[in-house]
Amino acid sequence: MSTRRTWPRHVVWGALGLGLLGLLAWALRPSPVPVNVARVTVGPFIDSVIEEGRTQLRNTWNVSAPIAGYLQRVTLEVGDNVEEGQILFQLEPSPAPALDVRTRQQAEDNLQAAQARFQAAQANLETARADRRFAEAEYQRYRQLHQRNLVSTAELEQRQNQRDRLRALENSAASGVEVARFEVESARALLAVASGQRSDADQPKLQVRAPVTGLVLTRYRCCEGSVSAGDPILELGSLDDLEIQVDLLSMDAVRLRPGMAVNITGWGGEPLKGEVRRIAPSGFTRTSALGVDEQRVPVIVDFSPRLDLATLGLGSGFRVDAEFLIWEAEQVLQIPTSGLFRHDGEWAVFVVEDGRAVRRTVEVGRRQGLVSQILAGLNENETLITHPGDRVAEGARVEADE
Structure with a gap:
């Protein structure tokens, strides 16, 4: 006869309760946090600063009108080559101003008065000539009489x-006639002025020549017309003096040194090489597109080596991208910058170990955009969490999406 062992009722109910509690705990446990991860890698690392720049000429020459006058048409166009000493443009005297009715009447009256003075001067000259001829004849008679001792020496003298006095009066009268003639010609010229028109007669022209060999950068005036002294006409320069000005943030400019290498891109062709020539000792304030005041420092970059920039198509005022190479190395331990965060005043990352997030303190070196150099705290090929959110904490279960 077999006997069947029976469990006490309280043991059975206890086992069922424990099973239900286990199922409930398993159902209520937190699910793994989905995270993005990346590998710790070793490779080339470049610490650089990239900023937009603009080409310019180191030296330019603004050729202006040296005196006021009438500018003849400027035939040179922008981009034309010029040689030192070549005629750039010509100036001629300005046209005489137009005369109004009152001024013209005064000019006519002045001409008549000048003609009257000229006639009076001619009459005075005729009188002076007659007196001088009579004095000449008297002197000759008295000299013959003095030779025969018929008159005294005092009378001869x-x-x-x-x-002699009448000779001088004749010369003075002749000069008066010349003066009166010039006055008549001047009054006649003033009266004969055409209203605001240039004279058809040949006039002396001032030729302005090129101070250097180069090309025309800007033509401020092309058509003929009146100009004042100092008015700009042409701007000259040479593409051999082409350089790049880049306005960097002051916090980036202090990291640069003259002679640093620069990669020049974004101009429409193959990358070019350059080097820092000068860092300005003073900066300026510029408002960004977001309305933030930024302190900028001008940095001048030279092309290295010198190239035939004219054949490349580069000119003054062209936009380029300049990458300043501050530091570079081939084998550098690096991680995405998005994996870093601050914890207790130090840099830290979350490393994935056995499906859980483990916080680890790291020593960060150089940072370049999306990548940062790690000096200590991580090893190559370890997996770390990028963009850790509020749900990621020490020991939290995570589900990696690499």
Whole structure:
């Protein structure tokens, strides 16, 4: 006869309760946090600063009108080559101003007065000539009489003095005639002025020549017309003096040194090489597109080596991208910068170990955009969490999506 062992009822109910509690705990446990992860890698690392720049000419020459005058048409166009000493443009005297009715009437009256003075001067000259001829004849008669001792020496000297005085009066009258003639010509020229028109007669022209060999960068005036002294006409320069100005943030500019290598891209062709020539000792404030005041420092970059920039198509005022190479190495331990966060005043990352997030303190070196150099705290090929959120904590279960 077999006997069947029976469990006490309280044991059975206890086992069932424990099973239900286990099922409930398993059902209520937190699910793994989905995270993005990346590998710790070793490879080339470049610490650089990239900023937009603009080409410019180191030296330019603004050729302006040296005096006021009438500019003849400028035939040179932008981009034309010029040689030192070549005629750039010509200036001629300005046209005479137009005369109004009152001024013209005054000019006519002045001409008539000048003609009257000229006639009076001619009459005075005729009178002076007649007196001088009579004094000449008197002196000759008295000299013959003096030779025969019929008149005294004093009388002869008196006639000679009178002759000399009348000669001087004749010369003065002749000069008066010349002065009156010039006055007539001046009054006639003023009256004959055409209203605001240039004279058809040949006039002296001032030729302005090129101070250097180069090309025309800007033509401020092309058509003929009146110009004042100092008005700009042309701007000259040479592409051999082409350089790049890059306005960097002051916090980036202090990391640069003259002679640093620069990669020049974004101009429409193959990358070019350059080097830092000068870092300005003073900066300026510029408002960004977001309305933030930024302190900028001008940095001048030279092309290295010098190239035939004209054949490349580069000119003054062209946009380029300049990458300043501050530091570079071939074998550098690096991680995505998005995996870093601050914890107790130090840099830290979350490393995935056995499906859980483990916080680890790291020593960060150089940072370049999306990548940062790690000096200590991580090893190659370890997996770390990028963009850790609030749900990621020490020991939390995570589900990696690499």
